[in-house]
Amino acid sequence: MKRIYIVRHGQTYINRYHKMQGWCDTPLTDKGIAGADQAGEILKDIPFDIALSSDVKRASDTCDIIVKHNVNHDEIQHIATPFFREHFYGYFEGMDIDAAWQMIGGPHGYQNHSDLFKNEPIDTIKNWIKDADPFHDAENAQEYWQRLDKGFKLISQLDGAENILLVTHGFTIRSIADRYGDFAITEDPRNASVTVMNMTEQKMKVVSYNNTKI
Template sequence: MRLYIMRHGETEWNVRRLYQGHSDIPLNENGVALAEITGRGLRDIPFDLAFTSPLRRARQTAEIVLRGRDVPLAEEPKLIEIAFGVYEGCTALPTERDPHPDPNLLNFIRDPEHYVAPEGGESIPGLCMRMSAYLNSLIRRRDLQDKTILLSTHGAATCAMLNAIDPPEGFFWRGGVPYNCSYAIVDVIDGEPELVAENQICYAPA
């Protein structure tokens, strides 16, 4: 089994640095373009099937990357992003409307060990448990052992999965928040996942 774990393309909320979580925000024009470039970059990868988060930004990314191919695409609720609850639509940056945002918002990016899940939100340990359980259930599927699979998901969800495979030295975000349309490659041999590459992109970063 080989997994390509991909973060979705750019959205307007990414540009504005708003916390998205379960908010169903579509790709913006640049996000569509990045997915198209990524699809061309991965055109020789023989995907057998794909799973996507139910959120539009992830589904659109998978559909664009796989455009023109006969690759089955199924929604997988467990691939959804961490829920931010009352933080969804907020930013950690000072604004005219909110010059003193909750410092806990910034903790999510800069100090995740001290991030506290807000009302209606999911904790980082909870996300890690969810993604680890999903990954373990996927790699145990006997019918998929010889398959190449695309997983279209989100930034925090991606890091949580990779941390289950290759634990970082104390920092949830590894080298930083994954680029939009970046992907990690994971090989599964005899039921054991091995991280081959991460944060790979098919375009020049800005």
Template sequence: MTTEVYLVRHGETMFNQLNKVQGWCDSPLTVKGINDLKRTANALSQVHFDNMYSSDLKRAIDTVHLMKNYNQVSTIGKIRKLPEFREVFFGSFEGDDIDQTWQAVANAAGLAPTNNVVKIINQVGIYKFREATKKADPRHLAENKEELDQRMERAIAVLHQLTLDERRVLLVSHGDFIKTLGIKYWNESDGIHDIPFPDNGSISRGIIHSDGSFEIVDYNMNAAEIVI
């Protein structure tokens, strides 16, 4: 049996507004974030889910509970929190100014000074960008490509086992982690180059096949694009 997975990015947070690096560190949802999520929740209110899951970070947990409360056709019990679907870890840069962080990463990648993360990725590629982030981190704790690949594969394996008897589930995760899943599993990605960063409250739709393989078939949809 295949399982349809609605991957929702959490709503906007205080750190998003303040332009701070937010990986495993956390901050509360903003009023705008909550209002944006209500539009997503309304769009999904008539979609039946056999279960709902989330990352174990609070911004994701708050988001999944809002989705649960707005849904009118699903009976959801206790929500399982999955640390495998946490955001990408940025090590010592957690909570720092984003622009200063990208400047440090550009320097580690051997590029001219810039705080434009898209420019950095376009010049060196997403995988070298991950390596440069780890190199720039004074403690070298930030996740690199190999560590992220291993965690993504573990995340899909865990979700596959949890959803063996479930046809459709909702899972709240994070922007950079969903994007990295998209690079690896989206059928419109070449698996190498960068893709657009998913919006807060956006929906990406994936399929877990009976053999445990995974693919993303829709990426970064907003509430208006959801067709029941």
């Protein structure tokens, strides 16, 4: 069995300014760096065999900070891959979060992010993001999962890797917890929080979500 410790990247400036952040990127804030250090301390005694992250810098930097704390820090290889990027929001990248979700949910009777996520399946929301994008560049659910599934296939093929660090993004962690777990996902996981997934040849199962300890 593989155990995957899934960490959301530390706070960025776009997070701080309450804007949509998918494939666009900004640096970690001081709070974000401190959060990554805290996650590193929480996970320091887990002997990671390998570390993976999104190839977006905020996730890659968070991963490097966590690895520095780890008992196996001298041996851990870090693989950064686009497979574990955040959902691509297209036209909405960098937009104020409240304004973006009004544009996405408004045609369906929702005026805010909270009500939308309380009442609609997360893959439906992905499809609505693409529908609302005037350029239709945003990912829909099918496009998103085709990409993520390549990442999980990569993990499944890592022979001998049992304890795996994966640093990725809020909407992605929420999507994974919804698909492979039984958790309320009405709110984003906190920056630098830890979610744990077990992977066997038969199935994947999220066993804890959005924690600040393990």
